[in-house]
Amino acid sequence: MSLKPFNKLPELNTANVLLVENEERFQKKLADAIVLLENNVNVIVRLARSLPLPLENAESRPRIDLVVFIVHLNSEQSLLSAETSLKHLDSGYFLGKVCFLVTGARCGTLPYERLTSLKKMAATLNSPLLMTEDKTAEGVNTAAQRVLAVLRVAAGLVPMATGLYLSSLTRCTVPNDPDWQNQD
């Protein structure tokens, strides 16, 4: 059973975000930063290694407003795990309720293809791709700010803005790839 965006009633003044990370290295720090940053609304961060989520507490689980996939470029497994997890997500999420977080893109020794394939994936799903730095506190804070900005819109807390609208403006594109241009 895949995760659906609209199968439950929303709660008042609450935003739920799900951080999916295979390595469980970065999600805890990021979750703390996000919760610390937001004061006006009730932000609930849920963590997962991969999708699908376990069935036993599916009933008590609130509606997830945004799914964030954290991908470490220095591990192939990270990318593959995110790819398999994506299959368990309802297509409704790809209308502005998914975003990708990439770490380690600054390291020059990594294979470039990994970033390219990730970019292609994000572009196919019309989702934003955020580059972040997970080593420094400042980087984590910045990442939290950006995720929070997307989350507020995705949870419907910003008047006159919807996740779909935002993702149309911030979605990842791969302009230099001829394949992609053909598809477009």
Added chain:
Amino acid sequence: MDAGELLENAKALAKQTSEYQGHLPPDAPAGRELPEAARAELLDECEDQFSQLQQLQNEIALAETESVQNPAFQTVSRANALTAELKEWQELQPKLLSSNPEVLLAVGKEELSRLNKQLEMVLSCSQAKRDKLKDVLKSEQEWLEEKKEVLKAATERVTALQDESDRLSEKGVLQDMKKKIQRVKDYHDNLLETLSDLLEEHFPLPHQEGNAKKKRKDLLPEPSVDLISLHDILELLMNKLLESPHEPYVEINGTFWPPYTEMLLRYGIASRHPEDCFKIRLEAFY
């Protein structure tokens, strides 16, 4: 912004607030309950909204199908969703607040207090910025002063070096030499003067003495020519030596008073010509 600066700003803000506190009307009691009617009206509105939401949720649950994941479907569904959103926005009517004056008052108050808070933050922020800029200006001015001093010192040094190089140059050497020559000339003049003074004092003209003796001894023959002074003899000798170093001898004639000639010879100031005893020259002192 460090803690001290923050504290300063807070103090300034507190001062400002206390300054214009007098112009403000007293705050309405916070947390004053809305009248029952207004409250009920708002709650009713919320109920309506929630029932509408539930209805929509049910519709979604009924309409939901297991979706297929392929890019083409994604694109189609995205296009549909975007079209729907566009339509929704085009048909959207701005929703007004409840017209109940009590509700409007509460909302307005809240809005104003939030605005006030934000403006206070802007004020303190801009003050901090201004103070920081002042500090920067001060440090820049200090820096400028320092640079000016450095420039002054460097200019002085350049002048000193130029003076030194001038002194070492050809012109400087020439001037140095001229000075030395002048000094030597002065010394020379001084020497000549002393010599002439000495000669005048101790070796007077012989004919004066001769005149004095003449009164006592009339036997001595009167010299046929005017005698010259020892000064003149020495001058003659010196000039001859300097003018023709190859032939420094001067012929003794009648104008030379013999005792002076004798004295010069005896004290080794002059010497006779080895072959001609009527010729003398100044001894070579150099």
